[in-house]
Amino acid sequence: xADILYVYQKNVYVNLTNRCPARCVFCVRNKKDGVGGSHLxxxxxxxxxxxxxxxxxxxxDGYEELVFCGYGEPTCAVDNLxxxxxxxxxxxxxxxxxDTNGLGCLYNHRDILPEMAEVVDxxxxxxxxxxRKRYDELVRPPYENAFEEVLRFGTxxxxxxxxxxxxxxxxxxxxxxxxCRSLAADxxxxxxxxxxIQEEDEx
Numbered sequence: 634x635a636d637i638l639y640v641y642q643k644n645v646y647v648n649l650t651n652r653c654p655a656r657c658v659f660c661v662r663n664k665k666d667g668v669g670g671s672h673l674x675x676x677x678x679x680x681x682x683x684x685x686x687x688x689x690x691x692x693x694d695g696y697e698e699l700v701f702c703g704y705g706e707p708t709c710a711v712d713n714l715x716x717x718x719x720x721x722x723x724x725x726x727x728x729x730x731x732d733t734n735g736l737g738c739l740y741n742h743r744d745i746l747p748e749m750a751e752v753v754d755x756x757x758x759x760x761x762x763x764x765r766k767r768y769d770e771l772v773r774p775p776y777e778n779a780f781e782e783v784l785r786f787g788t789x790x791x792x793x794x795x796x797x798x799x800x801x802x803x804x805x806x807x808x809x810x811x812x813c814r815s816l817a818a819d820x821x822x823x824x825x826x827x828x829x830i831q832e833e834d835e836x
Contacts, residue, residue, distance in 0.1 A: 637679045637687040645696050645727075647684070647717065648703030650710040651675045654740050656773040657761070659802050659829055675703075678710060684717045693725050698755075701731045708737025711745050718752035730755040735783035739776050746786070750793040757825065758787040760799035763812035771804075788820050800825040 639646050679687070693699070699721055701707035707714050708731070718729050735758040737745050762768035765780040776782065791797040799817040801810060803826055810826060817824040 637683060638691055640696070643695075643697040644700050644730075645691065645693060645698070646700045646702050647707070647714075648675065648679075649684075649701060649705070649707045649713055649717075650678050650703065651705040652678075652709035653706040653734070654709070654736055654775050655706070655734050655779075658771055658773070659804050675705075679713070681713055681716050684713060685720050688717070688721055688724070693727060696727060699725070699727050699729050701729070701753075706734050706737070706740070707731055708733055708745060708749075709740055711737060711741055711749065715748050715752055718749075722752055728754040730757060732757045732759075733786075734759045734772070735786035736774060736776065736779055738786065739779070739782055746789050746793060750790070750795060753795065755796040755798075756787070756790045757798050757800055758783060758790070760784075760787075760801055760813055760817065760824070762801070762805070763809050763816055767805075767809065784816075784820060787822055791820075791822060798823050798825050800827055802827050802829050804829045 637648055639648060699718075701714055701718070714731070721727075721729065729752060731749065731753050733756060760783055761772055762770075762780065768774075768780040768783075772779065787797050787799055799813070799820075799822050801813045801824065803810070805813065814824045
């Protein structure tokens with residue numbers, strides 16, 4: 634059975650869904666069934682009741698954040714995300730972060746940010762490339778304007794008063810990473826570089 638909640642370092646992660654519209658060439662799902670000793674391939678997505686039960690059964694003492702980041706794109710299950718985050722906030726003091734590809738509004742055919750902003754404190758948005766051409770090569774999204782949407786999503790989340798970082802994976806060249814850093818800075822958002830070597834075992 635897949636884990637609904639799993640731990641890495643000082644954070645607790647929520648494995649909401651395995652759905653994802655992207656097909657990233659560097660995705661850890663291409664190599665493993667989990668990370669950090671947790672099995673994350675879901676046979677069925679957890680229900681709202683199962684998510685609440687998992688939260689009630691877990692001791693969050695000593696952990697810093699609750700992070701929605703499993704083996705899929707968490708905004709593909711945005712209703713469960715928002716409901717679970719609200720339930721958690723009513724009971725715990727830890728900040729809530731969502732690690733996202735930034736394509737959730739396109740996937741859900743509506744602007745999901747206002748409802749998420751009510752319960753989410755931080756967003757880590759996968760920028761992944763310095764331009765649309767490279768983005769399409771690496772992420773292989775089903776949407777023509779995906780790269781532009783990632784930039785819009787991050788900017789809109791920041792304008793709603795949320796902490797936002799863009800992220801890239803270190804399979805990019807140093808020159809490309811520098812371009813990503815400059816692009817992120819143009820939008821007033823810091824850039825985090827995630828190590829591809831450690832990507833199989835870390836979040």
